[in-house]
Amino acid sequence: MLRVRGSQVVLGLASVLLGMLLVFQYRAGTGLRRDLPPPGYNELASHIERLEVEARVRGQRLEEEIGALRELPGAAKAGADYDEELRLLRLASGLYPLSGPGLEIVLEDSGGEGLAFVDPNLLLVHYDHLLFLVNELWVAGAEAVAVNGERVVAQTGFTCAGPLILAGTKRLAPPYVIHALGDPAALRAALTMPGGFIEAQIQPYGLGLTITEKSDLFIPAYRGDLVFDHARLGREDSHTPPDKREDACVHIRAYAEELTEDGRAGD
Amino acid sequence: MIWVSSLFGLAFGVFLGLVIPWQIPLAYGKYSVVLILAVADAVLSGIQAYKREDFSLSRFGGGFFALAGLGLFLVWFGERLGVDFFPGVVVVFCLRLFWRVPLR
Known part of the structure; x- marks a missing residue:
């Protein structure tokens, strides 16, 4: 009888161990599932990666195109002309110290x-x-x-x-x-x-x-504002089609800002 | 009677497991599976032996430790060798479990 009881206790203890292990294992399993990335995650990641590569490739292509355009005959001359024009304009508008x-x-x-x-x-x-x-x-x-x-x-x-x-x-x-x-x-x-x-x-x-x-x-150079909020390029400017005038104005404003910055830095 | 004590022990173990905030680290998942199967096998075999009235603690404990030790060693050694013994060990333990179910 005593032996039987002892075996019962041993089996009960083994069952206790079994139950505990089951719970621990269950927890690990559910935790594992919780840590897994949500479905569709990998597809999204690869999509992003593909887009990034594409953007890089396109950027490289654009750089190449810009380089090719710079290589064109006359590009350097046009650049020199622009430099000379820029110098004259800055002289005329008082952006150079003299x-x-x-x-x-x-x-x-x-x-x-x-x-x-x-x-x-x-x-x-x-x-x-x-x-x-x-x-x-x-x-x-x-x-x-x-x-x-x-x-x-x-x-x-x-x-x-x-x-x-x-x-x-x-x-x-x-x-x-x-x-x-x-x-x-x-x-x-x-x-x-x-x-x-x-x-x-x-x-x-x-x-x-x-x-x-x-x-x-x-x-000294002019250090004040260069603001052209209302002025637009006039109609006599036949080089600028009407739909491009807004852009040209923005361009001029950015140009003017750049010049002011240079003038300040030069002081 | 023996079923009652086993189920009670199982329930108590589950209760203890729920109370103790611990989970098996992911790296040891395979070993714990082997251990669980070994314990389950030992409990079932113990119950069978009890019913046949020739339950022996030394056979119960020795069998359990031998089986569990062999299974764990195989899994561990398989990982060292680069050969996955884990499925094989699980299959063997599951077969043992199923064969314990009396179909007659």
Whole structure:
């Protein structure tokens, strides 16, 4: 009887071991299934891989095409033409810092006390003084103009802002120093001609004015914005079909941004 | 009576397994399968012997350890040799299990 019982206990213990092992194994099996990638995963992965390879191949083909186009006769010449055009455009739009002979004009408020009946406003330098002086300089053949180190370009406007004068968005304070590149003698002659702007509008009010001929002036590049939000290429541009005008404008804007970046980096 | 104690032991084992938060590492999956089959075979053979009233602990334990040891060794050695003995071992154990079922 005792022996029988002992065998029962042994068999029961073996059964316990069997049950535990079954559960552990079951867990491992289900865990294995849980860790498996979802169905369709491999197809997706291979699809992505195929697309990546395709993209790489197409990119290589495009690079080859670009290289072939560069090799074409005339490509280099066209590139050189563009470089020259780019240089001229940058010169014309004031994106290059320049140096050379020219005039330095210093303009200051009248130092003396005016007569009691004279409007004190007449004894100050106003924005229109600068405007007219710069205008005189352009007319006299100046190639580049800067006021207090601010390059004057086609879009630069002079404004009165209380005690200050604005050139574009740059604030100017006296003394106003105008630098102009060009033939110094010719510029001076044009400014000081009898009956000219200086004789008529500046000297009578006793504004401080000194004109110096310089052999080596430095004029910085234009650092302001180049924004063309509303302007489109005009109809006279027969090279640009009407449906391409928008693109051309975007192209010009990107081009202008690139130039500004270069101008800043060059400072 | 012997069925009751075996089933009770099995249920208790399942309960213990559920309580103990462990699973067989994936690398040892084959060995645990062999071990499970060996234990199942031992339990069934023990029950049969008990019914024939010639249950012997030494034969039960010795048989179990010999069979399980041989099966595990074959699987392990097969992996070392690059020959998969695992299916063969499983087939043998399953045959033993099926042959224990009395059909008459």
